[in-house]
Amino acid sequence: MGQDLKAENLTISVPNLGCDKNCPYCVSRMTGYVTNNFPRMLRNCKKVIHVARAAEVTSVLFTGKGEPTLAYRELTSLARLFNFWPLELQTNGIGLAAGDDSLLKGLYDAGFDVIAVSVDTAGQLDACRELFSRIRDAGLLSRITVNITDLLGDVTFPSLLDYCRQTGISQLTLRRIVTPENPKDMKTADWIADNVDDNDYRSLMEQARLYVSEQGKLIRTLNHGVEVYDCGGVSFSYSDYCIQERNRGDNIRSLVFLEDGHLYTSWNSASSILF
Numbered sequence: 056m057g058q059d060l061k062a063e064n065l066t067i068s069v070p071n072l073g074c075d076k077n078c079p080y081c082v083s084r085m086t087g088y089v090t091n092n093f094p095r096m097l098r099n100c101k102k103v104i105h106v107a108r109a110a111e112v113t114s115v116l117f118t119g120k121g122e123p124t125l126a127y128r129e130l131t132s133l134a135r136l137f138n139f140w141p142l143e144l145q146t147n148g149i150g151l152a153a154g155d156d157s158l159l160k161g162l163y164d165a166g167f168d169v170i171a172v173s174v175d176t177a178g179q180l181d182a183c184r185e186l187f188s189r190i191r192d193a194g195l196l197s198r199i200t201v202n203i204t205d206l207l208g209d210v211t212f213p214s215l216l217d218y219c220r221q222t223g224i225s226q227l228t229l230r231r232i233v234t235p236e237n238p239k240d241m242k243t244a245d246w247i248a249d250n251v252d253d254n255d256y257r258s259l260m261e262q263a264r265l266y267v268s269e270q271g272k273l274i275r276t277l278n279h280g281v282e283v284y285d286c287g288g289v290s291f292s293y294s295d296y297c298i299q300e301r302n303r304g305d306n307i308r309s310l311v312f313l314e315d316g317h318l319y320t321s322w323n324s325a326s327s328i329l330f
């Protein structure tokens with residue numbers, strides 16, 4: 056382990072108890088699965104905190120190879136151990152939308168700050184309206200991550216900003232859907248080849264750039280070059296390559312604490328294990 060290992064964040068993949076959505080572009084299917092070992096996760100938490108502090112991470116993201124809220128007990132238990140950092144939960148929002156407010160209250164009490172909900176269709180945007188106001192009422196910030204495929208239809212950048220303002224969403228992220236190197240599931244990779252047109256992502260990004268040049272302002276640039284803008288009260292960012300495979304030197308985007316209880320520097324490489 057390099058002494059100068061630096062990371063922007065720590066990403067924790069909670070035990071995988073499956074997923075209640077079946078995204079045809081699912082990155083988990085392409086990067087493969089590991090065996091859950093929650094006792095080992097608990098055992099190694101102190102070591103992970105030690106390394107994450109030395110690496111100067113500034114936030115902790117909770118996600119999963121499945122839907123993290125299906126492992127609600129494990130999710131909130133882990134959050135309590137890391138909640139001296141800002142915490143973000145990445146979810147498909149289905150369980151939170153269907154469940155009562157006690158789920159959101161439990162996330163707040165465990166220390167979460169931001170609930171990031173991924174959507175990929177205009178219908179899901181509509182279905183999530185109420186959830187976003189409930190997230191706000193629970194004292195949490197919300198982010199919407201829009202996955203760009205041909206499922207999305209005619210959504211424009213200004214219409215997404217309007218949606219955020221109407222529903223009280225504070226952060227908007229556009230996510231380019233990509234295939235990792237050596238995908239483990241070719242059906243998913245083939246779906247992406249047939250249904251993801253990079254021009255759709257580029258077109259939305261061009262609309263975003265135009266908006267930013269006229270009405271937005273740069274808030275900050277993250278270590279890996281991604282910029283964050285203020286677009287009339289909504290923070291806008293983007294993710295063009297979300298699967299961390301290669302890192303240059305000792306400066307990495309995420310430390311990855313997987314559900315097998317081991318700490319890695321990459322999602323997609325067993326050999327990136329640190330301990």
Ligand code: SF4
Pocket residue numbers: 074075076077078080081082083084119120121122147
């Ligand atoms: S919500 Fe996430 S884990 Fe579930 S199918 Fe979609 S991409 Fe895969």
